[in-house]
C-alpha cells in the first residue's frame with residue numbers, strides 16, 4: 001500500500017515545475033495520467049537531447065511513474081473526453097501560460113461544475129498583480145523572487161543558482177498544497193483551487209534575505225563580508241559564500257584546488273566548536289587572545305579567520321579535512337561534483353540516486369524520491385512513451401470500447 005493509492009491525477013503539466021509536482025505524487029502512489037498534445041507531447045521530450053530520436057533526460061527524469069495519453073483538448077471530441085476525465089479524477093494539475101485552460105473552455109467555474117470534488121492546482125509565474133499574464137521560466141523566477149539579487153559576490157552581478165528553486169521548488173510547494181487540499185476534502189467533501197506562483201515560491205525560499213532587509217534598517221549586517229570595511233546600500237546585498245545564519249561560514253580551498261574545480265570545503269566556524277577548530281589549524285594562540293576568543297571579536301575579521309583556516313585546508317583533500325573536522329564537531333561539508341554525487345554508494349543505497357531502464361534509451365541515472373516515508377515504499381519506474389497508455393486509460397478509466405477509441409482517433413482527438 002502506498003500513501004496516495006486510490007488518488008487519480010489528471011496531469012496537464014509540462015516542462016519542469018508541474019512535472020516535478022506530479023512525479024512526487026506518483027511516487028507516493030497516485031495514478032498520474034499525463035495528458036499530452038497528439039504528435040508533439042511535452043516539449044521537453046525533444047529538448048537537450050543526448051541521443052537522437054529518444055526522449056531526453058530532461059523529460060525522463062521529470063516524469064517517472066506516470067501514464068501518458070495523447071489528447072487534443074481543443075478539439076470538440078477531445079473536449080468531451082477531457083470532461084469525462086475531469087469527472088473521474090481527484091486532482092487536475094497544470095502549469096500552462098496564464099489563461100490557457102480558460103481558453104480551452106475549462107475555467108475553474110466550469111471545472112467545479114463538472115466535478116465539485118476536484119482539486120485544481122496550478123503553477124504560474126506570478127500571482128495576481130502587474131505581471132500576472134507573463135510567461136515565466138526558472139531563471140526569471142529566480143530573478144523576480146529575490147534569489148538572484150542576493151546570490152553572487154558583492155562586487156559582481158546577480159547570479160542564478162543551479163538548484164532549480166523556481167521550477168522544482170514551486171513544484172514541491174504545489175505538491176504540499178495538493179495533499180493539504182485532499183486532506184481538507186476528507187472533511188468538507190469539496191475540492192478547491194490550489195495556486196503557487198513561482199515568484200512566491202522563490203521568495204519563500206529566500207525568507208532569510210527578507211529578514212536581512214529589515215535588519216539592515218537597524219545597522220550593518222555583521223555576518224556579511226561587507227562588514228566592517230565595505231558599504232551597505234538600501235537592499236540586502238549579495239554575500240558571496242557567507243553562511244546566512246548566525247554562525248560564520250565560507251568555502252575554502254583544499255588540496256588540489258589548482259586543477260580540480262570542486263576541491264573546496266564549506267566550513268562553519270561555529271562558536272561552540274571554535275576552540276577545537278582553532279587548535280587543529282594551529283591557532284591555539286587565538287584562544288587566550290581577546291581579539292579572537294569571542295564570536296563578537298571575530299566578526300570584523302571573518303575574512304582573515306577563513307584565510308587562516310584555508311592555509312590548513314589547502315594541506316588536506318576536502319575528504320581528509322572533513323574526516324578530521326567532523327569528530328571535532330566542526331560543521332563542514334565538501335563541495336561535491338555531480339560526478340561524485342552520481343557515484344556515491346550511500347545515495348544509491350537510499351534510493352536518492354537510482355538507475356532506471358528505458359526501452360529506447362537504455363539505462364540512465366535519476367534522482368529518486370528525496371522524501372522517505374516508512375510505510376509508503378517508492379519504486380522508481382521509467383517515464384512513459386508519448387501516448388503509451390492512451391487506449392489503456394480510455395478503456396480502464398472511462399470505459400470506452402475499441403470502436404469509440406477508433407472514432408476519436410479518426411477525429412484527430414487522440
Ligand SMILES: CC(C)(COP(=O)(O)OP(=O)(O)OC[C@H]1O[C@@H](n2cnc3c(N)ncnc32)[C@H](O)[C@@H]1OP(=O)(O)O)[C@@H](O)C(=O)NCCC(=O)NCCS
Nearest residue numbers: 015016017036037072073074095096097100124125135136
Ligand atoms: C512554461 C511556459 C513559459 C511555456 O510556454 P509555451 O511553451 O508557450 O506553452 P503554453 O503554456 O503557452 O501552452 C501552449 C499552448 O498549447 C496548448 N496545449 C497544451 N496542451 C494541449 C493539448 N493537450 N491539446 C491542445 N492544446 C494544448 C495550450 O492550451 C496553449 O495554447 P494557447 O496558447 O492557445 O492557450 C508557460 O507554460 C508558463 O509560463 N507556464 C507557467 C509557469 C511555469 O510553470 N513555468 C515553468 C516552466 S518549467
